[in-house]
Amino acid sequence: MTTPLLSVRRLSVRFLMPGGADIAAVDDVSFDLAAGECLALVGESGCGKSVLAGALLGLLPGNARTRGSALLAPDPAAPGSGARPLDLLAADERTLARTVRGRRLGLVPQSPADHLTPVRTVRSHLRETIRALHGTRGAALAAATEAAAARAAFPADHLDRYPHQLSGGLAQRAATALALVGDAPLLIADEPTTGLDRDLVARTVGELRRHTDDGRGLLVITHDLAAAERVADRVAVMYAGRIVELTPAARFFGTPGPRHPYAAGLLGALPERDFTPIPGQPPGLDALPAGCAFAPRCARATALCAEQPELIEGTACHHLPEPADA
Numbered sequence: 001m002t003t004p005l006l007s008v009r010r011l012s013v014r015f016l017m018p019g020g021a022d023i024a025a026v027d028d029v030s031f032d033l034a035a036g037e038c039l040a041l042v043g044e045s046g047c048g049k050s051v052l053a054g055a056l057l058g059l060l061p062g063n064a065r066t067r068g069s070a071l072l073a074p075d076p077a078a079p080g081s082g083a084r085p086l087d088l089l090a091a092d093e094r095t096l097a098r099t100v101r102g103r104r105l106g107l108v109p110q111s112p113a114d115h116l117t118p119v120r121t122v123r124s125h126l127r128e129t130i131r132a133l134h135g136t137r138g139a140a141l142a143a144a145t146e147a148a149a150a151r152a153a154f155p156a157d158h159l160d161r162y163p164h165q166l167s168g169g170l171a172q173r174a175a176t177a178l179a180l181v182g183d184a185p186l187l188i189a190d191e192p193t194t195g196l197d198r199d200l201v202a203r204t205v206g207e208l209r210r211h212t213d214d215g216r217g218l219l220v221i222t223h224d225l226a227a228a229e230r231v232a233d234r235v236a237v238m239y240a241g242r243i244v245e246l247t248p249a250a251r252f253f254g255t256p257g258p259r260h261p262y263a264a265g266l267l268g269a270l271p272e273r274d275f276t277p278i279p280g281q282p283p284g285l286d287a288l289p290a291g292c293a294f295a296p297r298c299a300r301a302t303a304l305c306a307e308q309p310e311l312i313e314g315t316a317c318h319h320l321p322e323p324a325d326a
């Protein structure tokens with residue numbers, strides 16, 4: 001087997017809060033991402049998806065405490081990348097800023113407006129990024145800027161707009177265009193289709209999928225299971241900071257379907273499926289129960305669920321060894 005592009009082991013992130021409270025935003029997460037693969041990370045709001053992305057990029061606030069490892073494979077195309085994997089969680093800020101972010105690890109941020117400089121146009125953002133990452137100048141830079149915008153379906157006649165003049169969907173496309181500039185071996189896209197209509201979702205998803213051709217990797221974080229179905233090779237379902245199921249997309253969306261009751265509930269909530277929401281709300285992350293965090297919402301919960309199940313055969317649920325009670 002080839003070395004994965006990204007290998008995350010036992011990653012946990014806690015936020016230390018004033019007054020001594022502790023928020024366990026990511027809890028003991030492990031997964032691999034292969035070159036040429038797209039992994040979709042799905043789950044309800046607040047389950048830790050963006051914090052996981054922030055940990056990989058070294059973009060968490062000062063009160064975050066991170067444990068575990070996240071090895072990024074060396075990039076033969078990047079000068080100074082070395083011959084050994086880089087542990088993103090142990091790397092210093094200087095290394096991350098100079099050689100990793102944008103170059104080896106691209107990000108489409110969840111709130112693109114917050115990542116754009118208010119006093120600069122979209123054209124200026126793109127030019128600056130292309131010049132910094134590829135050294136392009138002059139007429140070639142002007143052409144490369146328009147080509148970069150077109151890749152994310154950002155309209156050329158809006159390039160001279162400032163961030164505050166962009167709709168949510170346009171800001172999203174500008175952020176996607178910027179993230180694609182570096183052609184980084186690994187791209188993390190956090191809710192890249194928010195605010196886009198159906199056609200643009202399809203275009204964005206298509207462009208992201210193309211990014212994984214030539215052996216690049218994509219970690220796409222999304223609420224949009226339909227978009228995940230179109231782009232993902234595998235699906236990781238996160239609940240209350242843990243991955244509860246990690247399975248090939250064809251099995252998840254097709255046969256036999258998700259195995260963890262939470263994953264099954266997420267899929268069943270879709271309008272084109274059962275259209276039945278999961279009852280209740282995800283738990284607060286400051287006082288999680290010791291056992292399965294989904295048990296209070298789970299129709300199949302029993303006394304066993306008070307124990308914490310490990311991820312076995314890609315799924316963390318005590319009920320799986322029993323025959324499915326369909």
Ligand SMILES: Nc1ncnc2c1ncn2[C@@H]1O[C@H](COP(=O)(O)OP(=O)(O)OP(=O)(O)O)[C@@H](O)[C@H]1O
Nearest residue numbers: 015023025044045046047048049050051052061285
């Ligand atoms: N800086 C922080 N300080 C304290 N808690 C935080 C901080 N950032 C995030 N959290 C908490 O971590 C949890 C996970 O947040 P995260 O943004 O990762 O969720 P998410 O799965 O990306 O949800 P969404 O779909 O809404 O983006 C939330 O409960 C949030 O309150």
Ligand code: NI
Nearest residue numbers: 049050051110
């Ligand atoms: Ni998020």
